[in-house]
Amino acid sequence: MYQQASRRSEKQKISTELLILTYGTLVAQLCEDCEKDEDINKELDKMGRNIGTRLVEDFLARSNVAQCRNFYETAEVIAKVAFKMYLGVTPRVTFWSQTGDDCSLFLEKNPLMGYVEIPEKRSCLLYSNMICGILKGALKMVCLQVDIQLLQDSAKDDKVTEIRMKLMRRHRVVRTVEKKQKYCVDS
């Protein structure tokens, strides 16, 4: 159903509400389709990865960010540029591990939660799980294999949304001379 997006010179900006409601409709549809919350969470993650692999192209074209030298920089770009651009908020990057491979993104206010009330029977639903999938998909396209999980979700009793990111593997970038394209290979 998808094709490559054409590069757009204009920077269209819209209000968040239609995105919030469309996302809510998508989750509601999955709730109709799937009995188990775990299946919905998996589906949201998969859909997110699919979106992330496409969104990254738009992000790189618009943001003009330089290549990140380490995972600290990557996390900062995700929080301050990507989240701001697509969700209108800036999470706090915190709880770094000593190795610099793990960190958390904290959202005091999750923009996807504007109209949501999760039914009690859906206690294991990770409502915002698509965000994790998007990040995974997008980072994979820039050769970073990152494990991303929603540890807290403000849709539930948790007051904030916490997304934990753990860098698993950094792939080498191979640039083929003929096609001037980049490919990721195992390092």
Added chain:
Amino acid sequence: MYQQASRRSEKQKISTELLILTYGTLVAQLCEDCEKDEDINKELDKMGRNIGTRLVEDFLARSNVAQCRNFYETAEVIAKVAFKMYLGVTPRVTFWSQTGDDCSLFLEKNPLMGYVEIPEKRSCLLYSNMICGILKGALKMVCLQVDIQLLQDSAKDDKVTEIRMKLMRRHRVVRTVEKKQKYCVDS
């Protein structure tokens, strides 16, 4: 799954791409769920109406538009304020009937179509049909019963998107003294 949105003072603005991709994911999910294109179109319309009834509250709170005196004004507000606010584009309002009850919204560039290629077997799919539902739902909340149809969809061979709006009925607004709430009743 929904609750009332809290009024937000800040005007968050985001890029359109995540909305476009999320909408595409929703349509793709419906394509998995439904065999017949007509069922998908109906589902998109129904989902849109559900969204429209909620979105109108946000629209009225943010846009500060005055009450429209006739359907000409309503169509202008939809095109120049609502479409701009939520989809980042301004359709042309044209092909008015002599009675002033019918008109078309023409979109040279449909923002929902950024990444889309409809499979051949889905020839009757009205990809952007949720927009019609949203308009119906939102207009119903301001006491206007409007028949809205997607006549042309740029997802198919049609080069533009044409949304036809026909005012069917204008309901009277009754304001109850006790609750200071508005209700629509048949005129």
